[in-house]
Amino acid sequence: MNVIRASALGYCAGVRRAVDIALREAAAPQKVYTAGPLIHNPVALETLKMRGIEILEEDADAPRAAQGAVVVIRAHGVTPRTDSRLRDRGFRIADASCPKVKRSQTLARKLSEAGVRVFLAGEKRHAEIVGIQGYASGGIVVESAHDALEGARILFAEYPAAETAVIAQTTLAAEDYAAICGALQMVFPRITIYNTICSATRERQNALRALCEKVDAIIIAGGRNSANTQRLVAVARAACSMSGEATGGAAGAGKPVVLVENAREMPEAFLRGAYAAVGLSAGASTPDEVIDEIERTLLSSGDAG
Numbered sequence: 001m002n003v004i005r006a007s008a009l010g011y012c013a014g015v016r017r018a019v020d021i022a023l024r025e026a027a028a029p030q031k032v033y034t035a036g037p038l039i040h041n042p043v044a045l046e047t048l049k050m051r052g053i054e055i056l057e058e059d060a061d062a063p064r065a066a067q068g069a070v071v072v073i074r075a076h077g078v079t080p081r082t083d084s085r086l087r088d089r090g091f092r093i094a095d096a097s098c099p100k101v102k103r104s105q106t107l108a109r110k111l112s113e114a115g116v117r118v119f120l121a122g123e124k125r126h127a128e129i130v131g132i133q134g135y136a137s138g139g140i141v142v143e144s145a146h147d148a149l150e151g152a153r154i155l156f157a158e159y160p161a162a163e164t165a166v167i168a169q170t171t172l173a174a175e176d177y178a179a180i181c182g183a184l185q186m187v188f189p190r191i192t193i194y195n196t197i198c199s200a201t202r203e204r205q206n207a208l209r210a211l212c213e214k215v216d217a218i219i220i221a222g223g224r225n226s227a228n229t230q231r232l233v234a235v236a237r238a239a240c241s242m243s244g245e246a247t248g249g250a251a252g253a254g255k256p257v258v259l260v261e262n263a264r265e266m267p268e269a270f271l272r273g274a275y276a277a278v279g280l281s282a283g284a285s286t287p288d289e290v291i292d293e294i295e296r297t298l299l300s301s302g303d304a305g
Contacts, residue, residue, distance in 0.1 A: 001273050004215055033055065033070070034074055035078050101132070165192040221290055223283065
């Protein structure tokens with residue numbers, strides 16, 4: 001079996017920075033928490049737990065901080081209200097917000113203070129969007145082109161002359177953002193569009209599309225609750241479906257695409273070497289050791305077969 005890695009995969013710079021900050025804080029003699037799960041990967045979270053790092057649920061009242069206790073703000077960022085509440089409870093803040101997310105927060109605040117009505121393109125419950133929404137007073141979250149058109153029409157009915165802008169979740173797929181922006185422009189033709197999608201997101205998706213053309217099956221490594229990982233799965237399935245049809249397969253059949261959180265979840269077909277070439281990609285919150293273990297498992301299974 002030949003295992004080919006995508007040219008871009010695994011930890012992005014923002015996630016790696018957040019993990020490094022958390023581990024550095026944990027090396028000191030103090031109690032360390034994270035404001036919500038630091039990243040969306042169960043293996044990484046277990047590693048942090050073993051280092052004594054605990055999770056503070058953001059929707060619960062934070063306890064009074066022990067002497068010297070620190071809270072690490074995750075890469076997705078938090079709302080200003082959450083930040084203030086943690087400080088008020090006596091915690092020292094170690095801000096590990098991704099710099100690109102931080103820029104979106106700053107932009108949302110600037111636009112909101114200038115009276116601009118801000119649309120936020122992304123998942124309503126995603127931590128990044130929730131955090132940015134805290135900086136955009138009256139921000140309107142839209143998850144799809146349908147949402148965008150409906151939201152824009154509601155705003156237009158009340159404020160037809162509103163100055164508007166749209167900001168994207170950093171992990172949003174470019175094609176989804178384009179569809180959302182197109183829908184908003186149908187109602188507000190002069191809306192200002194900010195391209196806040198992270199370049200790492202585009203690089204991983206483009207690298208995966210290229211990989212799908214070279215292999216017989218795809219493994220995506222990452223947490224099931226990771227938005228960017230789930231988008232990689234969707235990108236791979238679309239690309240592999242097209243590849244299958246291009247090579248004479250039935251419409252919609254294509255090449256297998258499987259999401260696994262660790263090597264133990266590897267499907268039997270991969271373990272018995274059913275595919276000559278397997279492509280390996282991973283979400284931006286997937287640790288290097290998980291990717292390495294999956295690759296070793298695939299190679300050893302191929303050798304055994």
